[in-house]
Amino acid sequence: MSKPSLAPNAALADGRVEMFMQPIVDLVTGRPSVFEALARLRRPDGSLATAAEFVPSLDSDDLDALFRIALDRSLASLAHWIGLGIRVDISVNLDPSTLGNPLCSAWVEEALHRHDIDAERLVLELLETRAIDEAEQNSTIDALHALGVRMAIDDLGSGYSTVSRLRHFDFDLIKIDASVHDGFTTAPASTLCSLSTLIALGVNVHRPSVVEGLESLDMLAVAAVLGAPLGQGYAIARPMPAAAVPAWTAQSAPLVDQHHLTTFSAVLAYHWVHGRGSAHPGNTSACPITAFLAEHNEGSPVDSWHVSQHGDSVKDTAGFGRKLSEWLAAHVAPGAGGPAIA
Known part of the structure; x- marks a missing residue:
């Protein structure tokens, strides 16, 4: 009507x-x-x-x-x-x-x-x-x-x-x-x-x-x-x-806990911020991506890709940062293709 x-x-x-x-x-x-x-x-x-x-x-x-x-x-x-x-x-x-x-x-x-x-x-x-x-x-x-x-x-x-x-x-x-x-x-x-x-x-x-x-x-x-x-x-x-x-x-309350990321989109954004040409901050165990991968990664090499992004200086000659970004992006937009982030 x-x-x-x-x-x-x-x-x-x-x-x-x-x-x-x-x-x-x-x-x-x-x-x-x-x-x-x-x-x-x-x-x-x-x-x-x-x-x-x-x-x-x-x-x-x-x-x-x-x-x-x-x-x-x-x-x-x-x-x-x-x-x-x-x-x-x-x-x-x-x-x-x-x-x-x-x-x-x-x-x-x-x-x-x-x-x-x-x-x-x-x-x-x-x-x-x-x-x-x-x-x-x-x-x-x-x-x-x-x-x-x-x-x-x-x-x-x-x-x-x-x-x-x-x-x-x-x-x-x-x-x-x-x-x-x-x-x-x-x-x-x-x-x-x-x-x-x-x-x-x-x-x-x-x-x-x-x-x-x-x-x-x-x-x-x-x-x-x-x-x-x-x-x-x-x-x-x-x-x-x-x-x-x-x-x-x-009734307003906190909306986002950046120490506890719960979606592939948020993790991808975190990697975008911290993984372009520099190391992820802090040690691997304290990184919010670690806890996320423990819940969503099924025995793939993704863990090692992530670990490689931590340290005083990251020289990602093997392209692990790019592989991590492509893996995350594939979960955000399956089949979308396009350029990688890292």
Whole structure:
């Protein structure tokens, strides 16, 4: 059965916008640092339309109105959480069209004042629905930073979000798009290369990075092993009503134990990090790969390949590191072939 038709303009005017919250968490501790506010429109039949379903039909005036509504309701939720003693920040999506409006920073300043929120508690995520006019919008970004508001580049690795944009805009948070890693089970080597490069980029520019779209515990572990400080996705939590945030936050727990790797994907990522041209850290008995192989290796030479990767200096003339990576990759993506990692 098709869903009832949706008139976004009327829904905005009728106040049928609701904000759902999805946490961005520390990939080791599991503690949320930011909740991203995601707009939904309530249909006449009570069902919800996601932003992807209604935002494309909005004009610039509608986008401005949606941003102001989302900002107001998100900051109201944050004020409530702060009153409960919950120490998190909030992020709100910002379309380039609204960023280009000269009143944008004034809207933000007024909303922060009305809800008595410190500016640094607010992150504005710049959506990549279209190209950004650098000359037109830099002044607004400067004004927002002057307020103390933080800015995030969304969906890095796809669309208009290119690495070159980091040179032109002063972003405080980097969000790595899910498309960067969605080919992991078919092309693990190239995916690890792309994802680790973008994570390292965040480290090099001294900006925290968030890996988006972590839909499985397997991929969540891979991101953590590669050194991503933050993650977001269904494997952590689906978007939830703002009222559900306090209870969810109270139950947050550690997500990844990097000393106890449980999947071929996580072990492959560990070997990618530590086995390229240098030795695995520590002695063999303490290595998390050792315990993993004890459970999953059936008398093959894999153990010796792994042992060869430990020591003060590894000279892998026999190519054991490559053989180990190929063996692990074959379990992640059977039959995929492609270049080896080591």
